[in-house]
Amino acid sequence: MARINQIIAVEKGAKSRAQRELGEVQQVLAKPALLSGIARTYRPKDEEGERLPPESTRVQVKAEDVLRDAARSLVRLFDVVATKEWANCDARADVVVDGRAVLAQVPVTYLLFLEKQLAEVQQLIGRLPVLDAAETWTYDEGQDVWRTDPVATARTKKIPRAHVLYEATDKHPAQVETYTEDVIVGTWTRVAFSGALPARRVNELRDRVERLQAAVKFAREEANGAEAQDRQAGAAVFGYLFA
Incomplete structure (x- = not known):
């Protein structure tokens, strides 16, 4: 029984191989002459006429064989992806930051979503305006903004x-x-007013998102280390399609 991260590593190769072999099958179908055959015999008009040998061209490719080859190429890919996706339904891990579980038992698919979204949040934090360090700022509770002396x-x-x-x-x-x-x-x-943030606040936000990103990646690796039960979906699919 393989682990999910091993299945993920195999998936890319299985996909490339299936695409290559399926492309070869399609190239065969693009040559109608390979699927065609002919048999010709010649009979002279009378007994004294010239006699010619028969001519024939054999069928080199059969459509049913092509379908079987296509199915054989895709069954492995279908099985690998099925094994991964079924395992992903059960693969879960906690997202732990500083010893505290921010999220518990998170599915690996949601961890992948979190990784992508946190990268966008990180970009947003990087664009936050910072208060001018040349000024002395205090928070004005009444106006909910920062102000200078x-x-x-x-x-x-x-x-x-x-x-x-x-x-x-x-x-x-x-x-x-x-x-x-x-x-x-x-x-x-x-008196100057600003809706920007102090540098210490921006640095704190940047540190938080980086620590959470690291925790999500660790959780994903942990979840992907779970065992994946082999699934055979390809034979059932093509057993129905090409029956």
């Missing part, structure tokens, strides 16, 4: 000024130089 910045305005270079005299007017001065007129208070 308030940062105050001054708002300035250019105010024209005049500087007297020379005072006015009875002979000359005053000489005045104009310029502008930046004067603080107010204060902006900035």
Whole structure:
């Protein structure tokens, strides 16, 4: 009695062999001349006429033989796949992470599904936005988002000024130089908000999915180590089809 992982290893070879042999059978069917035969005899018109030897071509391929060959090629494959699928119905294992069974007695087919889906979840986690490390973030319970500490910045305005270079005299007017001065007129208070995640949270999620992936693979290997009872389904199928 083989184990499921051994049956899986055999299945690929059985499938390749069946496809190759079935292809050869189909090539034979594509040559009608091989399935045809003929017999010709010649009789002269009178006794003095020329006598010719008979001619014949034998049938080289019989359709019933082709069907038997096709069945012979496919029966092994049908049996191997049946053995695997019937065994998969009974093959189960626990998915254990850090000593705790996250899932108990999971069928091997569902473990295969989990492997594929967890790979997609891993890609999703890899695309999660992370909070800018240059900022200090705190969680705002009221708005359910992350926020930074308030940062105050001054708002300035250019105010024209005049500087007297020379005072006015009875002979000359005053000489005045104009310029502008930046004067603080107010204060902006900035608070940034974000729906991204802290880097520690993303790293935690990434670690969790990786550990679960490893546990699922281990469970699949364990389930595939179960013994598989040999099944003979091919003979029954082709016994009905080509009877």
